[in-house]
Amino acid sequence: MRQSQLFTKTRREAPKDEVAKNAQLLIRAGYIYKEMAGVYAYLPLGLRVLNKIIGVIREEMNAIGGQEVTLTALQQKETWEPTDQWDDAKVDVWFKTQLKNGTELGLSVTHEAALTKLMKDFISSYRNLPAYVYQFQTKFRNEVRAKSGIMRSREFIMKDLYSFSKNPAEHEAFYEKAKQAYVRIFDRLGLGGTTYLTFASGGMFSKFSHEFQTVTDAGEDLIYVHEGKRIAVNKEVLNDEVLKELGVKREELVEKKAVEVGNIFSLGTRFSDALGLTYKDAEGKPQATVMGSYGIGPGRVMGTIVETRSDDKGIIWPESIAPFAVHLIALFDEQGTVKKAADDLYEKLTKQGIEVLYDDRDAGAGEKFGDSDLIGIPKRYIVSEKTLAKGEIEVKDRLTGKVEMIAFL
């Protein structure tokens, strides 16, 4: 894309009321726009990144047998009452609204109950199980405070997958597959090195649930990391019994601030019992369906990447989700020679299928380099009178700062 055509511009300052680094950088670089506290629009560059994150997650969900749907934001009281989740005192982040006839509705905060109800139309026999259903869908959460940028929003896209299994053993086998898929996802998103499989309380139906926690000072959680085993425990399960079971000693653990970028947990039969999702086994006997829940917030992941991969000049995207692979910067001369060469190079790279943001604006080198550092595309190609004289392109790596000259393509 030609940067002269991009309608967004960088800005020197973020809004004064924006305290989160991720939102400050993303707003300054033109990735997102703050509609109100905790509510952000995604601009062209931001939507490209968000969609790439979604693409990685989708591939991994499809690879473990997930089938994609889109459920609805508008939710009826009847769906949520059987699991005692309608009352604002029990679920304290509801946005409620109503139909013209006064019927009260809620905006989805999650979808376990809604999907369980839906699946009653399709699951009646053991032959219909297992089933793995997921979506990328907008959740609404009426957070009292929303000061963490896109890491904690009042309106955000969530990938939520729910598993429906015949029995605990079938559930556990899928749960393990999902856990491995999550490890692959965070590796591919450039968060592998800083993200820990974290043991958390399992609730009624299993000993543990699992969080994926990325270490960052911007995190709202405290975790206790065992670097040797690449695992962590959260506060609620930091006790002698759990430490013994995990084979780690208290003195080996290091307390770190972290943000929960994903979580997986066993729901057991809580939702299927409450909403009546049973199936008939091979003998015709009714059985409860065993469920699990598997969440990742692509926006939160994007915010976390900015928090953990940025410097005082701006963002440093990993290649897998950068809005463009190459930032081509032309430092124009008066004769138009550089412009012509850079135009040609842009066409050539684009034809090769390389995603290029081409800074073809009438602007000085300082502005172009500053904007490029802020926007954070992994590779910068610089074409100038000087590089052209040698028949070369200067290539700079945004992460390492390493510069090398390559032959003009």
Added chain:
Amino acid sequence: MRQSQLFTKTRREAPKDEVAKNAQLLIRAGYIYKEMAGVYAYLPLGLRVLNKIIGVIREEMNAIGGQEVTLTALQQKETWEPTDQWDDAKVDVWFKTQLKNGTELGLSVTHEAALTKLMKDFISSYRNLPAYVYQFQTKFRNEVRAKSGIMRSREFIMKDLYSFSKNPAEHEAFYEKAKQAYVRIFDRLGLGGTTYLTFASGGMFSKFSHEFQTVTDAGEDLIYVHEGKRIAVNKEVLNDEVLKELGVKREELVEKKAVEVGNIFSLGTRFSDALGLTYKDAEGKPQATVMGSYGIGPGRVMGTIVETRSDDKGIIWPESIAPFAVHLIALFDEQGTVKKAADDLYEKLTKQGIEVLYDDRDAGAGEKFGDSDLIGIPKRYIVSEKTLAKGEIEVKDRLTGKVEMIAFL
């Protein structure tokens, strides 16, 4: 995809309270799920169709210079008051809600005002114009009645593009391009033959706006079609002056029921004046930005296609947006010969990049054919003992019913 893995099943009956043909067929075939009146979830087959419709629209919007964003559903009063659109008496389809601190919020019914406000961050000079910005985003409309299935929903995805131009001439040139893009979109979606460019009232800033109306008995609008010119006028502009201007005679017009699948209109400076979106011209003088609005509802389009392309057996998708290109149906024999041949064929077709739904279920021919007619994939490949004996595949066209035998691949 193997149909034995697909978690949805067809059903004989639609919900009793569902009166719209599009929703009846889409629910029976497993494309959508009715959460409540006017609120539908998209199941795997339905999401495939919806995403293909979105893909076609996106290509055409990018081709005319559109840049994609995603704005937010949660909206503040302050954004809507300057254009007098906050009051429920003025805009009667609001869903309102509130933050924990009591601040009133609305759920987006449209985005002219929100985007105009956003663009103030990016438009200050004539150099920043024109700009064309669009999104596929969920709208909420608190309709009193919602009986038209996915043709009129309370929660639905809308493609809305807004144009920002320096002056009326620049606006008109883009408006014309957008009109042509819409013609291409409906052609590609299989609605070309039944969709009419329909002249409607232009409001304050232009003589006409333009609706794209598809003729169907399920439509809520009445239009007056001139078949020779492939245009129509709606009721509000059916007068002698307009007929003269369009060069048509009243007696040449035929009244038809139709549904509005798209609309484009000039907003003039209504929003930019009210919200203060001005730019400085080459002389440094402030000027008002001229705007236009261009909408299509992909879900409404999908519903309209079902209304206009279905028979008593089910849906008949056009190739461009069918969930799969081929429905491969294997009529198993006891020896497993057909299964093996069909498995191989499925692998082969899939490797060639052909999207195949493979009915590999243990079910009889009647059930498989009935489901296939209902689901409505354009080409049906049948493999049975009989066809294998001849080294052939029976290919049936869902639209024409024409059957031909081709050599086994």
